[in-house]
Amino acid sequence: MKIIDFCIILLLFLITLITYYTANSIVFILIQFFICIIICIYTYVLKSNARIDKLTSLYNRKYFDYTLSDELKRLKCGTNLALLICDVDNFKLINDTYGHVTGDTVLAELADILKVNIRRSDTAYRYGGEEFAIIMPNTNFNEAKVAALRIKNAVETHYFKTNVTVTVSVGVAVTHYRVSAIDIIIIADKALYIAKKQKNTVVCLEM
DSSP: OOHHHHHHHHHHHHHHHHHHHTTOHHHHHHHHHHHHHHHHHHHHHHHHHHHBOTTTOSBOHHHHHHHHHHHHHTOOTTOOEEEEEEEETTHHHHHHHHOHHHHHHHHHHHHHHHHHTSOTTOEEEEEETTEEEEEEETOOHHHHHHHHHHHHHHHHHOOOTTOOOOOEEEEEEEESSOOOHHHHHHHHHHHHHHHHHHSSOEEEEEO
């Protein structure tokens, strides 16, 4: 049973108890207290689910947009922020050749690779389709390039359960001053476009 379903059932049960025990003020207060706890848990679960991509268990595009804007607003003088966008090479061919189930499995495994190849301070997102994004606070140009190459190599050498060969192209944008989210995405997309021309390459651009 899902947590959210359990919360609903428990909430209904507590409401039923209120009907029978309203005459007892202590019981009534306790039940009200537990209802508040259940509502808080229920709200937390709803918010968490709204941020997560179901297939990959990474944060989704909506939460990416929010986080990137927030990180850029908090960017201070003397610090850097890097944005990595990874695109699976020839993903349409994988879907057309092996089917969408295989394609989904590849994306889920790729998400796991990203999780173990980034720092705790970094955050990975499913950017859309076969694209993934990583926000890396306090990361300069060289550090971002090393991270992107590590991810590219990890994907290239990973044995996928579906026995499919997978590679990624990575575009990186690094800024050391406040810019809009759109501006840094445009630069990262530009870098990715250059990388995709050769496939399985990393291109870094600094703002």
